[in-house]
Amino acid sequence: MRLRCRLSCAEVFEGVSQGETEAEALRNIQEAIQLCLDVRRAQGLPLTIESRQIEAPIYA
Template structure:
């Protein structure tokens, strides 16, 4: 399956990646490539745990641009 992730650089230079449709599914890496590989593993593990606990696999999210 395909999941949308967000990728941000933190103040220490690490790349933080999150899968918004899976609550709590976050990982990081020293570079973008590492972070993206790490989130793949995190997604698999999060999905397994959610299934074991009988939780919904994903939650509904939407992206909306806001101008300020």
Template sequence: MKFNVTIDRDEDGIWIVECPSIPGCISQGETKDEALKNIEDAIAQCLQVRAEMGLPLTLETRLIEVAA
């Protein structure tokens, strides 16, 4: 499965990665590569927990256009 993730850096330089389609699925790392590897593990674990709890695996996400 493929998932979109967001990548950001906090004020301390730590890379924060989040999977918007899975509520609460967030990870981090000292490097971008480390953070991306960590989110792969987090996604797998979040999907497993959601399945065990009988929750939908993901939420619907959409790309929308906003006039600026």
């Protein structure tokens, strides 16, 4: 049985990572985060972005 995992990290970049297993998805997102941080550092940008979670009622 194949397992598809999807991970995200909004505090660093707006993106997601996938993998056939949880371990592969984790490796993929770690690599994506590192590459994003390298680019942001080279461009003199902040390493993280502000992130907030809110709850909003849904009316049917």
